[in-house]
Amino acid sequence: MAFTGELAISTRGLRKTYRRLNGSKHVAVEGLDLDVPVGGVHGFLGPNGSGKTTTIRMLLGLIRADQGTMRVFDQPVPARLPDVVGRVGAIVEQPKFFPNFSGRRNLLLLAGAIGADSRLVEVVLGDVGLADRAKDRYRTYSLGMKQRLAIAATLLKDPDLLIFDEPTNGLDPAGIREIRDVMRGLAGRGKTVLVSSHILAEVEQVADTVSIIARGRMIADGRVSDLLGTGAARTVRVGVAVPGTAGSLLEAQGWTVRRDGHQLLVDGAPDPARITEILARQGLFVDELTPVKVDLESVFLELTAGQGPGTRPPDEHPHGRRAAGSDS
Amino acid sequence: MRLLRVELTRFRCRVLLWVLSVCVIGLALLLPFQAWQSSKAPTAAQIEQAQRYADEEQKAQDEYREECLEQQEEARETDPNADYGCDYEVRIENYLPWRQTFEDDAGSTLYGFMIPLLLVGVAMAASFVAAEFATGAIGNWLTFAPRRGRVYWSKVVAATTGVVPMAVVSVATLVGGLWVAYSLNDSITSQWADDPDMGGERAVLMTPELLVAAGGRLVVAVMAVAALGAALAVIMRHTAAVLGALAAWLAVIEGLVRGQVGSAFPYLLLPNLQAWVQGGVTYYDDVCANDADTGEWVCTTTEHVLSQTHGGVVIGVVVGVVALVGWLVMRRRDVQ
Incomplete structure (x- = not known):
């Protein structure tokens, strides 16, 4: 995968508020600056309610932004959306088709709407493995089949940008893997894939770049490798016979020590060898010394100080919001 | 298209x-x-039965005719136009089943x-x-x-x-x-x-x-x-x-x-639909007021015609306005 430096999606200062039934306002997206480079898979991550779907809906012209600007392939949207919509395929949340029409009928209608050749319907149905069930009513499809039909629908346009909003929700492991393979395959064909998810580990396996948002604000973005590198191996798991004493010794070095059963999790040690050295001096010998693997989930929890879905605003975060070496 | x-x-x-x-x-x-x-x-049996009823009625009418004429004459002494229908002619159609x-x-x-x-x-x-x-x-x-x-x-x-x-x-x-x-x-x-x-x-x-x-x-x-x-x-x-x-x-x-509210009739949906389809409908509006001379509450019924054109225009305006509101809603509403 090679990034060209061009942006498939770019938003600046995007804001959206919803009015609740009691009249109060809920800010769903607050000043969001999102950049999605052309090419590869871009993960759009954040907990439930963080504003991912709202952002995607604004990009697709389904809901109106209160403030801010959005561009898709350098065209301002929603003003010029009709000009670029042919290059964009999207599945927003659960696929929504006409339940009493067959899969084929649903796709034929969509193909008719964009002037696509009706023969293409059979091709895309075959591509997603739904040719055998194409004549069945959509409402009889499993969730995985519905997702595949939605992907087939997006392929009718042969889009340059595909937007998948929580595509693996409700899918079994085989279905999740299938969707992942589809996304990688599309990226391999030069498409740009924007995939939103609240399951960070899942996206980590497939994304080249990510944007992480919480409470409608961007808290980090960049290449996955760079983001993982920002917190690489600073936590070390230590197995020792006397964890209490060992913990006190390590804390005396100014490091953060947490108990995890009979083991210790040590943050802030510049080098794991220093741990063995300090403990060995006191006659304590480690039986395990493992750098804790850093994943997106732990990076996210670190960035948001583990406060869960709400999290704190990004400007309070000591590491800032962009990963080192970010190219987006 | x-x-x-x-x-x-x-x-x-x-x-x-x-x-x-x-x-x-x-x-x-x-x-x-x-x-x-x-x-x-009507079937032959229905005609026969109707004829029987008509004959019976005619017979009763004939028997009553003299008395009827006398009463009519008496009435005409005070009202020259009094008509008791004594020359009423019984018709068999009145006793046959109604035929559309x-x-x-x-x-x-x-x-x-x-x-x-x-x-x-x-x-x-x-x-x-x-x-x-x-x-x-x-x-x-x-x-x-x-x-x-x-x-x-x-x-x-x-x-x-x-x-x-x-x-x-x-x-x-x-x-x-x-x-x-x-x-x-x-x-x-x-x-x-x-x-x-x-x-x-x-x-x-x-x-x-x-x-x-x-x-x-x-x-x-x-x-x-x-x-x-x-x-x-x-x-x-x-x-x-x-x-x-x-x-x-x-x-x-x-x-x-x-x-x-009788005056609302020309602007309601159904009467205008009826007027359009039927080529006009007639409706009646009661206007009531105290009589200046007698002081009594007097109502005057006025007959109005709702024309086919009126019906068409009103329906067209209603449909047009609602369609425009729908268009505005469609343009502005968030789709969830």
Whole structure:
């Protein structure tokens, strides 16, 4: 995968508020600056309610932004959306088709709407493995089949940008893997894939770049490798016979020590060898010394100080919001 | 045009719309059958029985005639115009079963068919459009066709034209069926046409040409309410909400207001639909006030005519306004 430096999606200062039934306002997206480079898979991550779907809906012209600007392939949207919509395929949340029409009928209608050749319907149905069930009513499809039909629908346009909003929700492991393979395959064909998810580990396996948002604000973005590198191996798991004493010794070095059963999790040690050295001096010998693997989930929890879905605003975060070496 | 074509395809594919169409066409078939039953010539037994009743009545009339004339003479001493109907001639037709004729009854049958046909038209259009909002498919649709104005008008126009086959077939079935039914029984001409007591009534009797014209206007009315239903479906997003709102409107506005405020009659939906289809309707308005001389509360009933043109204009304005509101809602509303 090679990034060209061009942006498939770019938003600046995007804001959206919803009015609740009691009249109060809920800010769903607050000043969001999102950049999605052309090419590869871009993960759009954040907990439930963080504003991912709202952002995607604004990009697709389904809901109106209160403030801010959005561009898709350098065209301002929603003003010029009709000009670029042919290059964009999207599945927003659960696929929504006409339940009493067959899969084929649903796709034929969509193909008719964009002037696509009706023969293409059979091709895309075959591509997603739904040719055998194409004549069945959509409402009889499993969730995985519905997702595949939605992907087939997006392929009718042969889009340059595909937007998948929580595509693996409700899918079994085989279905999740299938969707992942589809996304990688599309990226391999030069498409740009924007995939939103609240399951960070899942996206980590497939994304080249990510944007992480919480409470409608961007808290980090960049290449996955760079983001993982920002917190690489600073936590070390230590197995020792006397964890209490060992913990006190390590804390005396100014490091953060947490108990995890009979083991210790040590943050802030510049080098794991220093741990063995300090403990060995006191006659304590480690039986395990493992750098804790850093994943997106732990990076996210670190960035948001583990406060869960709400999290704190990004400007309070000591590491800032962009990963080192970010190219987006 | 591309979107309209797709919408018409979707319209054609909806099973519910076929079911509703079949129901209303079935009703259109049933009514001529009923007309055929009700326009049969009386049987020999019925004629014989009627003759017997007429003879008995004539005999009683003859016996009473002298006494009647005397009482009439007495009455004329004070009122020269007193008429007790002593020369009343008993007619056998009065004792035969009522026999419908095309000229007398075809019009009222068509006008009676108007309400169910209009309801089916509005239900078809509302369900066609609201289904897309209720299932959320509209969100998916807009990612393929983001120009909301075009999407909206394609749906409204598709709903408006989609009901035409159903309306044309059912109206043609009814109009043609009525003509055939009455013709089979040789019951075209009004029983009152040559009745001297009903002189002048013949001018308003139904003719095949008038019935076809009224049927054509009924098809246009179905298209109008279909456009209304489609626009309301965009605004309300659920078929049940549209039908509920219309039912409430009919009950409260068309029912209560019509009864309480006579002057509102020319601006209500149903009277204008009737005026459009029937070529004008007559209504009466009571104007009550204290009489200046006697001080009594006196009501004067005034006859008004709601013309076909008035009906067409009012319906057109209502449909146009609701369609524009639907367009504005479609353009501005967030799609979840």
